[in-house]
Amino acid sequence: MATLYQIHSTMDTLRRSTNELALTWRAGDSILLLGATVAFVDWLNAYLGDADIEGITGIYALAEDVAQLSTTTTSQLKLNAKLTALLTDGEWVKLTQDTSFDKVVTIAL
Template sequence: MATLYQLHSTMDTLRRSTEEMTRTWRKGDSIMLLGTTAAFIDWLNAYLNEHDIEYIAGIYALGDDVAQLTTSATDKLSLETKLTRILTDAEWVTLTQDSQFDKVVMIAL
């Protein structure tokens, strides 16, 4: 079984949030980026590498959250190449109820 970690972080709290997530990380877990957290995808990847986090099953973001970013930020971030998928609200709810996850953990520091 796997965990779906839901991160809702500012740039100031992303490192701490990532450290919290790594305490219970298991191979095959997934990450859902909420709010503006998707804007920090490159920093998140750097922090995950610092902690030798590997075998991430998926990294997702909400379409509504991505739409709140400026067009230039979205273009520079190339989110569609760094995320497994950008989800609608309904798809997010379905993902949280997927039987592959034995738990969903929200980290919002």
């Protein structure tokens, strides 16, 4: 079984959030970026590398959160290449109830 980590973090706390995630990370786990955290996806990927976090099954974001970003920011981030999927609220709920996850952990520092 795997864990779905939900990260809601500012740029100032993203490294600390990634370090917290690394404490219990197992290959096959996934990450859901909440709120403005999706705007820091490049930093997240760098921090994941620093923490030697490997075997990520998926990195997701909520479509509603991405819609809050400016068109320029969204274009520059190239999220299609960095995210497994953008989720609607219904898809998010379904993902958290997916039987492939034995737990959902929210990290909000």
